[in-house]
Amino acid sequence: MILIIGSSPLLVGWIALFIGAYNVTPLLVLKIIASEIWPFLSSPDIPEKAIIIDIRLPRVILAGLVGVALSGSGVTLQGIFRNPLVDPFILGISAGAAFGCALSIGFFPNLPIQFMAFIFGIAAVLLAYAIAKTQGEISRLPLILSGVIISAFFTALVSIVKFLVDPHKLQSIVFWLMGSFSLADWRMVKIAGPGIIAGLLPVFFMRWRLNALSMGEEEARALGVNVKRERIVFIGASSLAVGIAVSVSGIIGWVGLMVPHLVRMIVGPDHRSLVPLSMAGGAAFMISADTIARSLTDFDIPVGIITAIIGAPFFVYLMRKGGRESWGR
Amino acid sequence: MGRLSRFLGSILLLFMVAAPLQAATVTYTDKMGRIVHCPCPVKRAVFFISYELIPALGIWDRCVGIGRWAYDNDLMKATRPDIEKSIPSAGSGSDVNIEALLKLKPDIVLTWTSKPETVRFMEEKGLRVIAIYPESLPELYDVMRLHGRLFGREKRMEESISKMEEIFKLIKERIARIPVDKRKRVLWLGGKPTSVACGIGVTNDILNLIGGINPAASIRQRNADIPMERIIAWNPAVIFIWGNAGYKTRDIINSPQWRFVKAVRERHVYKAPEWSTWSPRLAPIALWMAAKTYPEFFTDVDCEKVTDGFYRKVFGIPYSKVRPFE
Numbered sequence: 002m003i004l005i006i007g008s009s010p011l012l013v014g015w016i017a018l019f020i021g022a023y024n025v026t027p028l029l030v031l032k033i034i035a036s037e038i039w040p041f042l043s044s045p046d047i048p049e050k051a052i053i054i055d056i057r058l059p060r061v062i063l064a065g066l067v068g069v070a071l072s073g074s075g076v077t078l079q080g081i082f083r084n085p086l087v088d089p090f091i092l093g094i095s096a097g098a099a100f101g102c103a104l105s106i107g108f109f110p111n112l113p114i115q116f117m118a119f120i121f122g123i124a125a126v127l128l129a130y131a132i133a134k135t136q137g138e139i140s141r142l143p144l145i146l147s148g149v150i151i152s153a154f155f156t157a158l159v160s161i162v163k164f165l166v167d168p169h170k171l172q173s174i175v176f177w178l179m180g181s182f183s184l185a186d187w188r189m190v191k192i193a194g195p196g197i198i199a200g201l202l203p204v205f206f207m208r209w210r211l212n213a214l215s216m217g218e219e220e221a222r223a224l225g226v227n228v229k230r231e232r233i234v235f236i237g238a239s240s241l242a243v244g245i246a247v248s249v250s251g252i253i254g255w256v257g258l259m260v261p262h263l264v265r266m267i268v269g270p271d272h273r274s275l276v277p278l279s280m281a282g283g284a285a286f287m288i289s290a291d292t293i294a295r296s297l298t299d300f301d302i303p304v305g306i307i308t309a310i311i312g313a314p315f316f317v318y319l320m321r322k323g324g325r326e327s328w329g330r
Numbered sequence: 331m332g333r334l335s336r337f338l339g340s341i342l343l344l345f346m347v348a349a350p351l352q353a354a355t356v357t358y359t360d361k362m363g364r365i366v367h368c369p370c371p372v373k374r375a376v377f378f379i380s381y382e383l384i385p386a387l388g389i390w391d392r393c394v395g396i397g398r399w400a401y402d403n404d405l406m407k408a409t410r411p412d413i414e415k416s417i418p419s420a421g422s423g424s425d426v427n428i429e430a431l432l433k434l435k436p437d438i439v440l441t442w443t444s445k446p447e448t449v450r451f452m453e454e455k456g457l458r459v460i461a462i463y464p465e466s467l468p469e470l471y472d473v474m475r476l477h478g479r480l481f482g483r484e485k486r487m488e489e490s491i492s493k494m495e496e497i498f499k500l501i502k503e504r505i506a507r508i509p510v511d512k513r514k515r516v517l518w519l520g521g522k523p524t525s526v527a528c529g530i531g532v533t534n535d536i537l538n539l540i541g542g543i544n545p546a547a548s549i550r551q552r553n554a555d556i557p558m559e560r561i562i563a564w565n566p567a568v569i570f571i572w573g574n575a576g577y578k579t580r581d582i583i584n585s586p587q588w589r590f591v592k593a594v595r596e597r598h599v600y601k602a603p604e605w606s607t608w609s610p611r612l613a614p615i616a617l618w619m620a621a622k623t624y625p626e627f628f629t630d631v632d633c634e635k636v637t638d639g640f641y642r643k644v645f646g647i648p649y650s651k652v653r654p655f656e
Contacts, residue, residue: 022556022557022560024563052562055587055589056558056562110576164425167402168444169574169575170574170576172521173521173522176521176522183522183555184522187586295557295559296557299549299560
């Protein structure tokens with residue numbers, strides 16, 4: 002089972018390369034990929050090559066990266082906050098990023114959306130953190146509460162911008178907020194890849210400490226863990242990853258909540274395997290959802306809609322079936 | 331006798347006065363299927379939409395309120411430089427400030443159908459509202475003629491329409507010379523590069539009029555988000571970008587994803603001006619598009635000159651006063 006989940010992104014990603022609106026025969030797909038890997042097998046520069054190499058491949062990779070970021074930070078934050086209902090957006094990243102996007106589209110068209118979304122996403126987390134800190138030592142309830150406050154605040158700011166801009170720009174903002182990979186290209190992969198990996202590497206290598214943190218503050222301290230410092234590291238790292246993910250894809254809900262939950266049901270709550278498998282599962286899920294989004298109909302459905310449509314009922318099912326046992330308390 | 335003749339005379343006078351009054355009620359079924367009766371000519375109107383028809387009809391004196399987006403419109407600023415100071419706004423078609431609107435005491439509110447509940451709300455507050463959303467060239471003409479009737483400027487509106495028709499005729503004559511198998515695929519990109527104009531709407535009508543083949547026409551919608559792969563499969567020879575889109579021509583030209591699209595390979599990607607297509611300005615836009623699509627058939631046409639002449643005739647200003655073509 003672990004092997005299946007672990008290798009699922011590669012398998013799903015491979016299959017996704019063969020699916021799309023443009024008719025490319027599987028043989029040609031293989032030829033094109035082979036010629037990219039071994040340059041001596043040069044293939045002519047044909048439209049199919051652009052389809053596979055410049056459209057499907059970066060889109061699959063980007064979806065995978067965003068899936069890794071959302072699911073990886075989901076499982077991390079759930080561990081830190083000891084709450085399976087926490088998701089990467091709880092600290093206000095999505096609302097902050099949405100505001101950055103709205104500002105960029107509405108008033109500062111020369112500042113790239115990605116950059117603005119990232120800056121404001123991280124700014125929102127820092128603000129949430131600063132507010133929580135006014136309560137003395139950072140503990141989980143004040144942090145979640147201040148995340149909710151910051152989300153509400155930035156959501157209101159987004160509404161102001163939406164109100165102030167003309168209908169054309171409003172349409173662009175709404176599009177962006179729906180979350181989609183329809184404009185994915187290598188440039189975005191180059192932005193997202195290093196950032197997401199840099200953000201999640203510390204999480205990956207320190208994942209066993211999440212076991213200690215998820216036992217509760219007292220227990221973690223007793224085990225010699227510096228709770229405060231490690232929380233900051235984990236929150237900072239996952240915020241970085243999510244901030245960058247949001248900046249390239251818009252807001253895609255449910256993945257960070259649903260995938261870790263599902264993986265936890267299968268492999269149990271040990272973060273040593275839970276973290277990497279959640280990342281892998283997140284990538285596979287996101288690639289699948291996006292492949293559905295772009296090939297189910299003639300249209301390019303925003304993938305955020307697909308994840309929500311799959312996610313909400315699935316989550317209800319999970320909660321009924323095994324939510325309690327899987328979390329173990 | 332004298333009394334009788336005076337009596338008859340006054341009855342005659344009454345008829346003379348009343349007859350035009352009776353006739354002067356416009357009855358119109360709007361885009362939401364509502365039947366609206368409006369006495370005319372209208373003296374006080376609020377334009378949340380269709381404000382580009384104000385200068386075309388020469389009715390600035392009847393406009394007591396305007397949608398807030400009109401303040402950014404190049405044609406509005408050119409024909410009424412003091413618009414922000416002289417004409418108040420009561421919001422827009424999507425966000426109406428009902429008190430501000432009632433204060434303007436309009437005889438009619440012209441708005442669009444984007445938010446039907448707003449239309450109903452205004453109606454419940456005792457306002458006379460017509461909701462507009464032209465989805466084809468005939469529907470646009472219908473809306474224009476409605477404005478002509480409402481403001482008693484039918485003749486002037488017909489003149490504008492005939493000026494538009496003159497340009498369309500010029501285009502059609504040239505397009506008729508193009509063999510059917512030489513017609514080019516033309517795609518219109520919207521708010522984002524993969525959001526395209528489909529088979530319903532004024533834009534699609536114009537693509538047809540200029541002899542283009544809109545590959546998205548089989549999708550019976552106004553706009554749709556299309557996977558990039560499909561656009562490559564359609565392989566349009568010419569691409570137009572909506573004037574209000576947030577990206578530029580070079581964003582398309584320089585993208586590796588678009589490099590196999592014929593229009594990009596041959597550098598036939600153009601961004602339209604930010605002009606309304608629900609306006610007489612549709613005609614010069616169409617001419618510009620036709621000339622960009624089939625330049626070899628328009629070598630003898632000075633588009634700028636035609637456009638300038640059109641602006642002077644229809645709006646009373648030179649073309650140099652508005653935002654120009656790319």
